[in-house]
Every structure is written in C-alpha cells, then in structure tokens.
Amino acid sequence: MSTAMNFSSKSFTPRPPDKGAFPLDHFGECSAFKERFMECLRRSGYESAACRQSAMAYLECRMDRRVQPSRRRTAQLMANEPLEKLGFKDLMNEKSEEKPEKS
Numbered sequence: 001m002s003t004a005m006n007f008s009s010k011s012f013t014p015r016p017p018d019k020g021a022f023p024l025d026h027f028g029e030c031s032a033f034k035e036r037f038m039e040c041l042r043r044s045g046y047e048s049a050a051c052r053q054s055a056m057a058y059l060e061c062r063m064d065r066r067v068q069p070s071r072r073r074t075a076q077l078m079a080n081e082p083l084e085k086l087g088f089k090d091l092m093n094e095k096s097e098e099k100p101e102k103s
Contacts, residue, residue: 023077030061030077056088 025031037058040051048055062078083092 025062025065025077029065030058033058033061052088052091056083056086056091059083059086 025034033054037051037054040054041048044050059078060083063076063080065077083089
C-alpha cells in the first residue's frame, strides 16, 4: 500500500541527458570522418588514444553540421562545445604551435 502512495505523489517526466545524446547522422554528413576514425581504431588494435586526431575531426564535423529544423528551431548533429572541454586541450595546443607566426 505504501508503494501506491509513492507513485501517486510525484509525476516523473523523463528527459534526455545533457551530454552524450545527439541526433543520428541520417544523411551521412560525417560518415567519411567516422570511417577514418574506425579505420584508425582497427589499425591501432582499438587503442583509442592513437586515434584522437580522427576523433577530434569527427566531433568537429558533428558540431559544424545542422539537422533538419523541427518545431521552428535548428539543431546541430552535436551541440557546440569547446574542444578543450571534450578532452582535446593538448591537441589544441599542438595545432597552435604548428601554425607559423605571421610577421
């Protein structure tokens, strides 16, 4: 009887997680990036650390692409996040060091 009282007292409304859930790439806009990443994983014996450049390129592709508007709003395949927050801070530093300084 106490169980019935707990269910009736509050209503639960499920909501998606803030991170880790994003629309599927139905049109294959980033499939070339995904395939490069998967090939890198196969070559490296599924050692993800060896494929971080490919992973970063794939995530950049997802953040740059838009999905079909629904309910009068446009969404990306993945929300824009600084790559540093996604664990690529060290790769971002390497990119900036590779760029020649302008004189």
